[in-house]
Amino acid sequence: MSSHSYHAYHLVDVSPWPLISSVNAMMLTTGLIKWFHQFTMDLLVLSLVGVGLTMIQWWRDVVREGTYQGIHTQIVMKGLRWGMILFIVSEVLFFFSFFWAFFHSSLSPVVEVGSYWPPMGIQPFNPFGIPLLNTTILLSSGATVTWAHHAILNSNHLEALQGLMMTVVLGVYFTGLQAYEYIEASFSIADSIYGSTFFVATGFHGLHVVIGSSFLLVCLYRMYKCHFSSYHHFGFEAAAWYWHFVDVVWLFLYIFIYWWGS
Numbered sequence: 379m380s381s382h383s384y385h386a387y388h389l390v391d392v393s394p395w396p397l398i399s400s401v402n403a404m405m406l407t408t409g410l411i412k413w414f415h416q417f418t419m420d421l422l423v424l425s426l427v428g429v430g431l432t433m434i435q436w437w438r439d440v441v442r443e444g445t446y447q448g449i450h451t452q453i454v455m456k457g458l459r460w461g462m463i464l465f466i467v468s469e470v471l472f473f474f475s476f477f478w479a480f481f482h483s484s485l486s487p488v489v490e491v492g493s494y495w496p497p498m499g500i501q502p503f504n505p506f507g508i509p510l511l512n513t514t515i516l517l518s519s520g521a522t523v524t525w526a527h528h529a530i531l532n533s534n535h536l537e538a539l540q541g542l543m544m545t546v547v548l549g550v551y552f553t554g555l556q557a558y559e560y561i562e563a564s565f566s567i568a569d570s571i572y573g574s575t576f577f578v579a580t581g582f583h584g585l586h587v588v589i590g591s592s593f594l595l596v597c598l599y600r601m602y603k604c605h606f607s608s609y610h611h612f613g614f615e616a617a618a619w620y621w622h623f624v625d626v627v628w629l630f631l632y633i634f635i636y637w638w639g640s
Contacts, residue, residue: 386453388443395436402428437596444613445605455612462616466623469586473627476579477634483571484639491570495639500572501564502640508559509636512552513628516587519548520625523594523618533608535601542598542614545621549591556584579635583627590624593617 402425409422444450450458484495491497503509526541560577567577597614600606606614 386451480575505637
């Protein structure tokens with residue numbers, strides 16, 4: 379039970395969302411397996427709806443605590459900052475495993491793939507086509523989200539809205555181009571270790587772009603509702619940190635998988 383009246387810390391109220399989100403995550407995994415093996419998407423769609431509704435209601439509660447109830451004190455925000463930093467560190471290690479698999483296979487190609495990289499029969503993407511355009515888009519989005527952050531610090535509400543809106547649009551544009559790239563690909567995830575490492579690494583990055591765009595879209599709504607001030611805007615800061623992490627991962631993907639790996 380919450381007793382923040384007596385100290386600066388926040389003891390979270392009893393909430394159903396952690397349990398419900400865990401059940402939805404299990405349903406999502408099961409739905410994916412069912413889709414892969416039985417080609418039916420009923421459980422997958424149901425779980426996606428459940429995850430979406432849980433996210434909306436859990437975020438609503440956190441926004442209510444931080445914006446209207448004054449529970450997010452300086453000490454609480456310090457804990458939230460460290461939590462976000464550790465989460466991003468865990469994400470770095472998550473992607474490290476994908477790069478490990480890629481370099482393990484590409485630096486010393488085994489005889490099963492013809493002792494050649496990319497393997498024989500694989501036509502990799504032109505790194506100076508859509509991948510370079512997507513690199514420009516993500517770097518531009520990093521600049522616009524930084525612009526929005528500086529606008530918040532200077533209490534410039536209009537410029538903060540403009541910068542954040544441009545960032546969300548660029549994120550959606552990136553996702554659309556990557557989807558088009560996947561549709562036009564001459565190889566699939568089942569085409570040797572190259573296809574596996576390529577689609578797993580870039581696909582999970584694409585998922586992170588979708589998550590980051592959703593995060594920033596929520597911040598855009600909160601910005602419109604004037605939830606952020608120059609001294610109290612950690613929700614936006616966390617989204618900006620996450621977006622910069624997505625930018626940096628893409629730079630490594632572009633340099634090593636698209637350009638060097640091709």
